[in-house]
Amino acid sequence: MELCDLTLHEIKDLFAQKEVLPSLVMASVVKRIEEVEEKLGAYLALDLEAAMAAARAADERIKAGRALGPLDGIPVAIKDNLCQAGRESTCASRILQGFVPPYTATAVQKLLEQGALVPGRTNMDEFAMGSSTENSAFKPAKNPWDPERVPGGSSGGSAAAVAAGEAIAALGSDTGGSIRQPAAFCGVTGLKPTYGLVSRYGLVAFASSFDQIGPLAKDAEDCALMLAAIAGYDPLDSTSVRNGQVDYPKELEREVAGRTIGLPREYFGEGLDPEVRRLIMAAVAHLEELGVRVVELSLKLTEYALPVYYLISSAEASSNLARYDGIRYGRAAAGREDLAAYYTRTRAEGFGPEVKRRIMLGTYALSAGYYEAYYQKAQQVRTLICREFEEAFRVVDAIVTPTSPTLPFRLGERLADPLAMYLSDVCTVPVNIAGLPAVSVPCGFAQGLPVGMQIIGRPFAEATILNLAHQYQKVTVHHRARPYGRRRGEQNEV
Amino acid sequence: MKFEAVIGLEVHAELSTASKIFCACATKYGAEANTQTCPVCLGLPGTLPVLNEKAVEYCIRAGLALNCRIADFSKLDRKNYFYPDLPKAYQISQYDLPLCRDGFLTLASGKRIGITRIHIEEDAGKLMHSPEGEGFSLVDYNRAGVPLIEIVTAPDLATPEEAVEFLEKLRRILIYLGISDCKMEEGSLRCDANISLKPAGAETLGTKTELKNINSFKALGRALAYEIERQAELLAEGKTVKQETRKWEEAKQRTLSLRSKEDTQDYRYFPDPDLVPVELDQAYVAAIAASLPELPEAKKRRLIEEYKLPEYDADLLTGSRHLADFFEAVLKDYCNPKAASNFIMGELFRLMGEEGLAPEALALNPAHLADILRRIDQGELSVSQGKKVFEKAFRTGASPAEIIAAEGLRQISDEASLRTVVTQVLAAHPQSVNDYLNGKTKVAQFLTGQVMRETKGQANPQLIKELLEEELAKLRP
Numbered sequence: 012m013e014l015c016d017l018t019l020h021e022i023k024d025l026f027a028q029k030e031v032l033p034s035l036v037m038a039s040v041v042k043r044i045e046e047v048e049e050k051l052g053a054y055l056a057l058d059l060e061a062a063m064a065a066a067r068a069a070d071e072r073i074k075a076g077r078a079l080g081p082l083d084g085i086p087v088a089i090k091d092n093l094c095q096a097g098r099e100s101t102c103a104s105r106i107l108q109g110f111v112p113p114y115t116a117t118a119v120q121k122l123l124e125q126g127a128l129v130p131g132r133t134n135m136d137e138f139a140m141g142s143s144t145e146n147s148a149f150k151p152a153k154n155p156w157d158p159e160r161v162p163g164g165s166s167g168g169s170a171a172a173v174a175a176g177e178a179i180a181a182l183g184s185d186t187g188g189s190i191r192q193p194a195a196f197c198g199v200t201g202l203k204p205t206y207g208l209v210s211r212y213g214l215v216a217f218a219s220s221f222d223q224i225g226p227l228a229k230d231a232e233d234c235a236l237m238l239a240a241i242a243g244y245d246p247l248d249s250t251s252v253r254n255g256q257v258d259y260p261k262e263l264e265r266e267v268a269g270r271t272i273g274l275p276r277e278y279f280g281e282g283l284d285p286e287v288r289r290l291i292m293a294a295v296a297h298l299e300e301l302g303v304r305v306v307e308l309s310l311k312l313t314e315y316a317l318p319v320y321y322l323i324s325s326a327e328a329s330s331n332l333a334r335y336d337g338i339r340y341g342r343a344a345a346g347r348e349d350l351a352a353y354y355t356r357t358r359a360e361g362f363g364p365e366v367k368r369r370i371m372l373g374t375y376a377l378s379a380g381y382y383e384a385y386y387q388k389a390q391q392v393r394t395l396i397c398r399e400f401e402e403a404f405r406v407v408d409a410i411v412t413p414t415s416p417t418l419p420f421r422l423g424e425r426l427a428d429p430l431a432m433y434l435s436d437v438c439t440v441p442v443n444i445a446g447l448p449a450v451s452v453p454c455g456f457a458q459g460l461p462v463g464m465q466i467i468g469r470p471f472a473e474a475t476i477l478n479l480a481h482q483y484q485k486v487t488v489h490h491r492a493r494p495y496g497r498r499r500g501e502q503n504e505v
Numbered sequence: 506m507k508f509e510a511v512i513g514l515e516v517h518a519e520l521s522t523a524s525k526i527f528c529a530c531a532t533k534y535g536a537e538a539n540t541q542t543c544p545v546c547l548g549l550p551g552t553l554p555v556l557n558e559k560a561v562e563y564c565i566r567a568g569l570a571l572n573c574r575i576a577d578f579s580k581l582d583r584k585n586y587f588y589p590d591l592p593k594a595y596q597i598s599q600y601d602l603p604l605c606r607d608g609f610l611t612l613a614s615g616k617r618i619g620i621t622r623i624h625i626e627e628d629a630g631k632l633m634h635s636p637e638g639e640g641f642s643l644v645d646y647n648r649a650g651v652p653l654i655e656i657v658t659a660p661d662l663a664t665p666e667e668a669v670e671f672l673e674k675l676r677r678i679l680i681y682l683g684i685s686d687c688k689m690e691e692g693s694l695r696c697d698a699n700i701s702l703k704p705a706g707a708e709t710l711g712t713k714t715e716l717k718n719i720n721s722f723k724a725l726g727r728a729l730a731y732e733i734e735r736q737a738e739l740l741a742e743g744k745t746v747k748q749e750t751r752k753w754e755e756a757k758q759r760t761l762s763l764r765s766k767e768d769t770q771d772y773r774y775f776p777d778p779d780l781v782p783v784e785l786d787q788a789y790v791a792a793i794a795a796s797l798p799e800l801p802e803a804k805k806r807r808l809i810e811e812y813k814l815p816e817y818d819a820d821l822l823t824g825s826r827h828l829a830d831f832f833e834a835v836l837k838d839y840c841n842p843k844a845a846s847n848f849i850m851g852e853l854f855r856l857m858g859e860e861g862l863a864p865e866a867l868a869l870n871p872a873h874l875a876d877i878l879r880r881i882d883q884g885e886l887s888v889s890q891g892k893k894v895f896e897k898a899f900r901t902g903a904s905p906a907e908i909i910a911a912e913g914l915r916q917i918s919d920e921a922s923l924r925t926v927v928t929q930v931l932a933a934h935p936q937s938v939n940d941y942l943n944g945k946t947k948v949a950q951f952l953t954g955q956v957m958r959e960t961k962g963q964a965n966p967q968l969i970k971e972l973l974e975e976e977l978a979k980l981r982p
Contacts, residue, residue, distance in 0.1 A: 094551040107550065114544050116551060215550040220778035249555050249781050327778055330585050333594030334548050338644075347640070354587055377585070377773035386775060 014039035015086075015176035016493045019233040022179060023081045026073045033073060033084025033128065036179070037066035040086045040130055043176040047495060052152045053162075053172040055091050055103060057131035062086060065128045072126065081236050081260075083126030088178035090169050091132045092139055093119050093224065094213040102215050103147040104137045106335045106361025108342045116213025117248070118182060118224045118241040125240050130178055134168030137363045138332065139189055139217045141165050142435035145426055146365045153422070154196060155494040156460055160419040163193030163435075169227045170197035175495055180228040180237055184214055186221045187320055188414075188439025191451035194227050195414035195463020198453045200480065200490060201227040202234040203439075205471045206446030207252035209238075210245030216331040218324035219250075221443040230490045231480035234450065235259035238473060254471055262474035263481040268302025270479065272466075273407035277313035278438055283416045286457035291413050294454035294464045294483065298411070301482055308403055308410075312396045316441040317433060319396065321369075322376050322389035323444075328366075329373030335361060368429065397445045404469045409476055412438050414451040414463035438465060448473045452480045453489040461489070508702040508740065510733050511710055512662035516675060517653050518685040519628065519693040520563045526627050526652035527554030527597065534691055538645040546650035548592030553779050556581070560652035561604065561783060563684035564625045565793050567654055568605025570678050570800055571620045575790050579604050580782040581625075584772045589644055590630040598626035598655075600774040604783070610674060611802070618671050619659030628653050654685075660699065660710070665729035669722050672696055677801045681826045689721055696725055701746070702736045711736070712746040716760055718753045728753040732760055804829050812842035821850055825864035834871035839878050848878060852892055856899050873898045876905045884918045884965050918965040920972070923956075926964070927972045930955045931980065941977055949973060 014022070014036045025031040041059050048054060069084035078084070089095060092102040094112040101107040115123070123129070136146035144152040144167025152167040154160040155175040162171040166183030170193035173181050183190040185203035194201025202225045209224045216222060226237030239260060244253045274295065279288060299305055337343030337357035344356035362370070376385035403410060415435055425432040442449045447470060451463040468476035484490050525532055528545035545552045568575050582600035603624035609617045630649040635641045656675065662668045676687045676694060687694040701713035716732060719725045731753075736746050751760040799807070801823050808819040808829070823829045828849070835845045853874075857867070874895065881891040886909070897908045909915060917923055930952060931938050937948045949970075956969050 092551075100550070102550075110550065112544070112549060112551065114549075114552070212553050213551040216779075218778075247555060248553050249779065250553075326775060330583050330595055330773070330775070333585060333587065334550070334592065336587065336589075336594065338589055339547065339592065340549070350589070374773065377775055379771045379773075382773075382775075 012493070013043065013176060015043045015179070016495070017179070018229040019081070019085055019179050019236055022085060023236070026078065026084060029073065033069035034063065034066040036084065037063055037086055037128055037130070040176065040178060043495065044130065047155070047175050048177060050153065050158055051155055051171050051175055051177070052134055052150045053168045053175065053177050054088070054131040055101065055134050055147070055149060055168065056099060058098065059130055062128045062130045069126050069128065079124070079126035080240070081125075082122060082240050085127050086130050086179050087122055087127040087237075088131060088133045088169055088172045088181035089119055089129055090166055090181070090183050091135055092184055092215040092217075093182060094215065095119055095129070095132070098132065100132070100215070102138045103135045103149060104361065104363070104366070105148045106337070106341050106358070107215075110341045112213070114213060116224075117210035117245045119213065121241050122182070127240075133166070133172055133181060136165035136167070137366050138215070138328070139165040139184055139186055139222075140328070140365050140369055142188070142192055142432055143420070143422075143425065144168060144193070145422060146363055148363050151422060154419050154460075156198060157419070160421055160460065161196065163196030163415070163419065165189040165193075166201075166227060167193045167196075170194050170199055170201065173197070173199045173227050173229060174493070176493065180226055180233055182224060182237075182241070183227050184217075184222055184224050185439075185443065186217050186223075186324060187443050188436045190225045190227055191414045191439050191449060191463065191465060192435060194451040195453075195465075196419040196461065198456075198461030198489070198492060198494070199227050200230050200234050200450065200452055200484075201225065202238060202450045202473070202477070203442065203448060204238060204242065204473055205252075205448045206443075207250050208242050208254065208448070208471065208473070210243070210248040210251045212245055212247040216327075218327040219331060220327060221320075221324055223443075230484050231450065231452065231477050232260065232263055232484075235263055235477050235481070238477075252471075257474050259474055259477060262478055265478050266302075267298070267479055267482045269304070270408045270475075271304040271306060271406065272298060272409045272411045272479070273306050273308040273403055274411055275308050275310040275313065275403070277310050278412035282434065282437070283413060284418055284457075287413050287416060287418065287462050290455040290457060290462045291411070291464050294452075294487075295411060297483060297487060298479065301486065303479070306407060308406065310399055310403060310441070312392065312399050313441060315392050316396060316444055317437055319389045319392045320436070320440040320444055321372065321433065322385050323393065325369040325373030326376045326386050327373065329370045329377065332362075332366065332370055337361065365429070393444050396441060400441075400445045400447060408468075408472075409479055410467040412465045412467065414438060414465040418457055418460045418462065442467055446470065448476060450476050450480050452483060453492070454487070455489050456492070461492075506741065507705040508733075508737050509705050509707075510663055510729070511660045511701050511703060511713075512664075512668050512729060513660040513699045514656075514658045514662065514668060514671065515697045515699070516656040516658075516672065517695040518656070518679055518687055520560055520652040520654060521683070521685055522557055522559040522563065522652055524557060525650035526557050526560045526625065527650055530650065532651045534693070536647055538643070539647060541647040542649070546592070547646055548594075554597060554777075556780055556783070557652060560625050562793060563652070563682075564604045564623060564654050565785070565790060566682045566684050566797060567656070567679060568608060568623050569790075569794050569797055570682055571605070571608040571610055571623070571656070573605035573608030573620060573623060575785060576602060576604055576606070577785050577787075578602065578782060579785070581777045581780045582774045583777045584774055586770055586772060588629070589642065590632050590649070592630065592646060592649055596627060596629065597777055597780070599624035610671060610678070612667060612670055612674070616661075616667070618661045618667075621657045621659050623654055623656045626653050626655060627651070665726040665733070668698065668729055669726045672722060672725060674801070677824070681798055681801055683798070695719075698725065698729060700729060700732050700736070702733065702740060711740075712748050714746065714748065714760075715750045716753055717750060717763065718755075720755065724753055724755060727758060728760060731758065735760065798826065801826075808832075812836070812846075814842060814846055818843075818846040818850065822846060827864040827867060831864075831867060831869070831871050835875045835878070838872050838875035841878070841882070844878055844882070845874070848874065848895070852895055853899070856896060868902065869899055870902070870904075873905055880905065884916060884967070886914065886916050887966060890914050890916060890963075913961075915963055916965045917960050917963050918968055920968065923960070923964055923968055924972050924976070926956055926959050927969065927976050930959060931976055938977065938980060942981055
């Protein structure tokens with residue numbers, strides 16, 4: 012196994028023992044990028060020289076025993092919708108080509124302050140709208156387990172990069188499953204924190220009331236370390252929450268015996284791939300062996316989650332994306348003769364079809380005469396879905412579902428059918444509607460492709476779901492499988 | 506047919522907070538273009554607004570002063586439209602849950618004008634268009650994100666005069682509250698007017714027009730008067746008024762159609778998900794209420810009752826909170842209110858007018874004016890000397906004592922020495938004395954002038970008059 016295939020916590024321990032230095036890890040990541048990036052398209056922009064220079068600076072700190080924290084010297088990839096001062100931040104959209112923000116997203120800033128190295132900015136669906144990374148305006152990303160298949164989306168680049176060893180961990184954003192679904196598709200662990208736990212400042216908005224930044228990493232422990240680094244109140248984000256600091260890595264070691272998890276019937280019904288179902292149930296059996304009590308429950312409003320999500324998120328997106336007019340930054344259409352025509356041309360040329368579809372959908376949902384029937388109704392149902400989760404969490408400590416109802420699909424397979432694409436999010440979207448935390452954990456392989464189990468928690472109960480995920484990973488090996496760089500015989504059995 | 510006008514106003518006032526409503530940028534007027542901007546007020550991708558609590562407090566101050574109900578739960582909404590002066594392509598404003606509603610302001614006639622609502626919102630940037638034909642416009646975003654309150658009245662105003670009175674009273678209140686400088690010429694106070702006509706006594710309202718680009722109190726009165734005449738003519742001819750927005754053209758003194766109702770934009774208001782709702786507890790509102798200054802109307806009534814001032818004086822003095830405060834500060838050291846009021850309305854107003862000085866900028870020490878007024882009353886200074894000393898004090902800030910000493914300005918009220926001068930003057934002008942004794946009493950003026958000359962103008966004129974009469978009487982055969 013190469014250094015780049017190790018987990019963050021393994022590398023951190025090697026640093027502590029001074030057996031390995033950051034520049035070696037970075038070199039391993041660079042080598043892997045050189046080997047696989049052309050095939051995978053995980054990155055939109057690489058910044059390897061700067062990352063290498065930062066690695067050498069980290070070397071000195073590690074040698075002196077003065078690490079800035081567990082992330083010091085760790086290569087962490089950044090999704091292209093997280094602003095980074097001095098780096099072109101495009102959200103994989105033509106309309107933001109050439110946009111170099113003068114500020115850094117709070118979450119990224121925190122990583123940088125703790126010594127993380129940034130090898131580059133990862134590919135994504137344009138403005139995070141999509142479930143396959145095929146909506147990137149520049150190139151699709153591929154699944155490292157099978158480059159004929161999508162890595163999921165919208166944080167497909169981040170998931171592919173971590174799975175392939177092109178980064179040790181990554182930041183993604185999750186509006187309707189954009190961290191968890193690609194994590195499941197690429198066989199990595201991805202955490203969507205509670206809405207408000209991580210500052211959104213510097214995250215280019217898609218749907219402000221759903222968007223949340225979170226880590227994609229090789230296991231739950233890595234996610235805990237990443238979360239500890241990025242969580243916390245930020246005066247620049249009014250929706251970020253003042254919450255007592257939790258020691259996420261420490262909470263991983265709690266006993267899980269006696270915990271209760273719920274399996275919502277509605278997530279195991281029609282449309283669920285039988286192989287996915289089999290692997291989830293096997294994982295649930297593992298949890299039971301750890302002393303976790305399993306109950307069945309019903310979340311009856313689940314069928315409304317997709318329409319609620321697509322109405323509200325598109326409404327917010329239509330407003331959030333209105334500012335891209337090419338006047339102050341980004342790509343502008345040629346010709347200045349008439350303001351309205353100029354707006355139209357700039358936006359017609361700058362946005363891809365999926366983004367346009369959502370803008371139109373959202374504009375419609377907010378229009379006079381339709382607002383009550385669509386946007387407002389959706390908000391009312393949103394409240395009901397939140398209540399339904401609250402009710403469920405009176406009975407259970409966590410809810411377990413598949414992350415995606417299907418295995419990673421082939422490139423192009425769902426592009427022509429937006430509704431089929433939207434169905435990829437059916438298990439993840441309700442979590443964003445209610446602002447809950449959820450983690451996707453690798454739970455096996457079907458047809459050589461990874462499958463993810465989603466563990467949903469109460470608001471701010473990241474410690475609980477990471478604890479379950481970690482204890483599960485202690486007795487399983489799916490998360491240790493790697494698409495590249497494994498030695499013979501290291502492939503894990505289900 | 507006789508028509509009645511129905512008028513409602515929408516007033517925007519820029520709040521004089523130190524920083525903008527959603528970021529820390531300064532709000533100073535007149536700074537170099539785009540120097541008071543940051544990623545947040547420029548609406549750059551990924552930035553987020555954070556509400557300035559001062560803007561909320563100022564809006565509540567206005568609400569309390571205008572007798573509004575203050576919301577315990579309020580929120581901010583997005584008003585979506587495209588325009589280059591609006592960097593996010595939406596304005597953060599308040600739609601259905603404003604901070605204040607259902608208030609009123611009372612006119613001098615006793616008529617109450619309803620305040621429908623007061624809400625906070627952000628201002629847009631400023632476009633500067635190139636000369637005709639050059640085909641470009643520049644944008645200054647310094648103003649983008651400056652906090653505004655929008656005050657919407659009920660359609661309770663019936664005449665242009667009432668509208669102007671309302672706006673003047675409102676302006677005075679906002680300035681008293683210290684929440685806006687309300688300078689129409691700088692755009693920190695803006696007013697749109699809605700107006701419709703209906704047959705006298707009718708219940709149903711007519712079709713209204715909205716008047717924009719009203720840049721002064723005078724323009725408000727004239728625009729409304731013009732519009733009443735225009736609408737009345739249409740109606741008299743049996744035509745209908747078109748619901749539309751019209752622009753007041755100051756140069757041509759007329760209103761002109763800007764856009765019709767059909768072009769009205771759908772702003773697609775919805776709650777801004779980047780901001781949390783504003784929840785106000787009663788103690789917070791009560792604390793703001795307790796901190797409100799005395800308002801102009803109350804102050805005026807009090808000046809009339811407490812100091813027995815005529816209404817005219819009280820009205821002028823309370824035109825500015827600073828002026829009223831100055832007046833009352835003078836009375837700490839001086840006990841004749843009317844004399845103080847006269848001096849302020851006469852001398853102080855004259856000097857302030859000459860200097861173009863706003864009451865807020867008045868630096869004069871009120872104790873100095875009290876000192877001068879006292880010296881005049883005690884005969885130590887003549888009125889004209891008092892005015893001279895006052896002008897010096899106003900311009901230099903020096904104390905009356907210093908000025909009097911430096912200029913040698915002292916009124917001679919010492920009877921014995923003045924009598925000596927008087928007898929000397931009479932001795933020196935026997936012809937005049939003769940004339941006087943022969944009934945030409947007018948020469949007394951000449952003789953007084955001579956005494957003044959001898960005393961370098963410092964003699965107490967009242968005393969001169971008395972002594973002259975006495976001494977002349979002695980010379981009567």
